[in-house]
Amino acid sequence: MQILQRVAERHRPAVAFTLDGAPVCALEGDTVLTAILTQQAHLRRTEFTGAARAGFCMMGACQDCWVLTESGARLRACTQMIESGMQLRTRPLQGSGVLPLTDPWPPGEAV
Amino acid sequence: MNAIQPVIVGAGPAGIRAAQALVQAGLKPIVLDESFHPGGQIYRQPPPGFTRPKSQLYGTEHHKADSLHRQMQAMESSIDYRPQSLVWNAQGHALDVIQAGRSTRVEFSHLILATGATDRVLPFEGWTTPGVYTLGASQIALKFQGTVIGSRVTFLGTGPLLYLVAYQYVKAGANVVAVLDTGSLAARAGALAGMLRTPALLAKGLVFMAYLCAKGIPMLSNVRPVRVQGQERVRGLVCRSADGGRERTFDCDGIGYGLGLRSETQLASLLGCEYRFHARDRAWLPQRDEAGRSSLPQVYLAGDGAGIMGADAAERAGERAALALLADAGMAIDQNRAQQLEHQLQHIDRSRTVLERAFPFPADMVPSVADEVVLCRCEEVTVGTVRRAIADGSIAEMNRLKALTRVGMGRCQGRMCAAATAELLASARNVPLADVGRIRTQPPVKPIPIMACPPPAACEKAGT
Numbered sequence: 001m002q003i004l005q006r007v008a009e010r011h012r013p014a015v016a017f018t019l020d021g022a023p024v025c026a027l028e029g030d031t032v033l034t035a036i037l038t039q040q041a042h043l044r045r046t047e048f049t050g051a052a053r054a055g056f057c058m059m060g061a062c063q064d065c066w067v068l069t070e071s072g073a074r075l076r077a078c079t080q081m082i083e084s085g086m087q088l089r090t091r092p093l094q095g096s097g098v099l100p101l102t103d104p105w106p107p108g109e110a111v
Numbered sequence: 112m113n114a115i116q117p118v119i120v121g122a123g124p125a126g127i128r129a130a131q132a133l134v135q136a137g138l139k140p141i142v143l144d145e146s147f148h149p150g151g152q153i154y155r156q157p158p159p160g161f162t163r164p165k166s167q168l169y170g171t172e173h174h175k176a177d178s179l180h181r182q183m184q185a186m187e188s189s190i191d192y193r194p195q196s197l198v199w200n201a202q203g204h205a206l207d208v209i210q211a212g213r214s215t216r217v218e219f220s221h222l223i224l225a226t227g228a229t230d231r232v233l234p235f236e237g238w239t240t241p242g243v244y245t246l247g248a249s250q251i252a253l254k255f256q257g258t259v260i261g262s263r264v265t266f267l268g269t270g271p272l273l274y275l276v277a278y279q280y281v282k283a284g285a286n287v288v289a290v291l292d293t294g295s296l297a298a299r300a301g302a303l304a305g306m307l308r309t310p311a312l313l314a315k316g317l318v319f320m321a322y323l324c325a326k327g328i329p330m331l332s333n334v335r336p337v338r339v340q341g342q343e344r345v346r347g348l349v350c351r352s353a354d355g356g357r358e359r360t361f362d363c364d365g366i367g368y369g370l371g372l373r374s375e376t377q378l379a380s381l382l383g384c385e386y387r388f389h390a391r392d393r394a395w396l397p398q399r400d401e402a403g404r405s406s407l408p409q410v411y412l413a414g415d416g417a418g419i420m421g422a423d424a425a426e427r428a429g430e431r432a433a434l435a436l437l438a439d440a441g442m443a444i445d446q447n448r449a450q451q452l453e454h455q456l457q458h459i460d461r462s463r464t465v466l467e468r469a470f471p472f473p474a475d476m477v478p479s480v481a482d483e484v485v486l487c488r489c490e491e492v493t494v495g496t497v498r499r500a501i502a503d504g505s506i507a508e509m510n511r512l513k514a515l516t517r518v519g520m521g522r523c524q525g526r527m528c529a530a531a532t533a534e535l536l537a538s539a540r541n542v543p544l545a546d547v548g549r550i551r552t553q554p555p556v557k558p559i560p561i562m563a564c565p566p567p568a569a570c571e572k573a574g575t
Contacts, residue, residue: 001344003241003242003260003261003344003364003365004252004256004258004259004260005258005259005261005262005285006257006258007253007257007258007259007283007284007285008163008253008257008283009157009161009162009163009256009257010257011162012160012161013160028158028160029157029158029159029160029161029256030256031255031256034252034256034258038258041241041242041343041344042241042343042344046491047491048490048491049491051239051491052240052241052342052343052344053239053241053488054241054242054344055244055248056239056243056244056245056248056488056527057229057230057244057245057247057248057526057527058244058245058247058248058251058252058255059152059229059247059248059251060145060557061229061375061523061526061527062229062245062488062523062526062527063489063521063522063523063557063558064239064488064489064523064527066522066558076558079145079146081147081158
């Protein structure tokens with residue numbers, strides 16, 4: 001079950017993306033955080049205990065909403081807008097350990 | 112060629128009014144802001160394509176929001192506005208700024224820091240569970256995204272924001288289970304007399320409370336959180352009275368939580384500004400004079416980032432700091448206006464003291480929190496780990512505690528845990544809060560891509 005409930009601004013164009021490999025839809029103008037938490041109840045699992053986290057401050061301060069992309073980039077979900085075709089992961093890529101070893105920050109990716 | 116190149120960090124009410132005053136004096140400030148659009152957190156603008164009117168987004172404050180947004184539009188060609196720009200380091204007369212994945216160096220002759228604030232929180236059992244958000248986050252979800260943080264939401268904490276956000280949620284059609292104030296009714300009633308001198312403040316607060324009351328939303332005082340129910344997400348909130356008594360459970364799947372605000376002072380720290388302890392904010396803050404001058408020449412402070420006084424004060428402090436900058440640069444300023452702004456700020460400052468009395472910080476939550484509770488969300492350091500380190504007896508201040516336990520060393524750089532850690536250390540050592548100091552800021556102040564790291568010289572400096 002999702003955390004965030006839409007109560008306004010429901011009439012926006014749909015944006016398709018994938019979440020842990022599954023095709024899902026958000027609305028144009030959603031943050032990555034909104035796009036994921038209107039689908040499910042967590043964004044990430046912590047490195048040390050594996051506890052579920054779903055962000056906390058939504059203003060770029062707590063750093064508790066980082067998610068991965070299929071290509072290994074990391075995105076801060078509350079300050080990144082959803083884009084059509086994004087491939088998002090709430091779990092690390094298989095076999096890569098906790099952090100991907102490939103360049104996690106291609107130029108142009110928003111911080 | 113202009114030798115004066117002012118830079119403003121932050122495009123909230125303080126930053127915008129500062130920019131306006133500089134533009135009026137013929138300068139072209141660079142305005143760096145982390146957000147997509149100007150307005151700060153309080154007057155944050157929704158993404159393009161959203162249709163709710165400002166009166167719905169900002170309520171009684173919509174004229175102020177509109178005025179600031181329009182001011183930014185009007186200055187489009189007269190300032191160098193750089194949104195989505197994170198200032199991650201500050202040394203001497205230069206800032207390191209990340210924009211679109213690349214770090215650049217921005218030099219300033221004069222700097223106005225208007226960095227704003229985030230929610231102040233203390234840990235309690237289950238506060239990291241998905242579905243627990245700050246009050247600021249709860250409001251951003253609604254204002255910026257048209258969403259609410261659960262299908263049954265409980266609000267917990269203290270401060271004007273508690274009632275404001277609950278009111279906004281009910282108005283938006285959300286199911287609000289209860290509003291739980293950690294402060295006592297007696298504290299709020301006692302502060303009423305002071306509030307009579309600031310009738311606008313009182314009227315607004317009463318409107319929110321009366322509305323919630325009329326809608327049948329339970330409002331309780333003197334509440335202490337015991338634990339959040341649920342592991343993978345919030346399933347309920349267990350509370351009790353501050354005086355003890357039996358536990359009471361609220362069935363909810365979202366919790367909006369906050370205990371007032373705390374200033375974002377990292378850049379002032381990196382620059383080497385002197386700090387002083389501010390008893391009302393229970394925090395070490397960069398020192399500033401009435402006009403907003405820091406202890407460093409050409410560095411000015413304005414808005415909630417230099418002490419919590421709210422958005423109205425931020426507008427005035429931003430303008431006042433800009434006037435100080437102009438005067439220091441040898442330019443003529445309107446002295447009457449400068450004095451008027453200072454008078455207004457003093458007045459707001461007095462009403463702020465009354466507000467703090469009405470919504471006192473529940474410092475007693477700290478000694479009673481269980482050892483197993485996570486204190487540092489980033490590094491998952493528990494309260495028990497920190498308590499054991501303190502019990503050793505050799506730790507007198509925050510930086511030592513950080514070095515030994517990693518508390519405050521994670522991605523958020525102590526934003527979410529430093530206030531609680533300081534309270535914990537002070538109460539365990541039985542010394543005044545001021546005596547445990549503050550965490551010295553290290554760059555980067557927020558996580559940055561390693562690929563964007565600037566030339567080695569700056570990195571060496573940053574690593575010291």
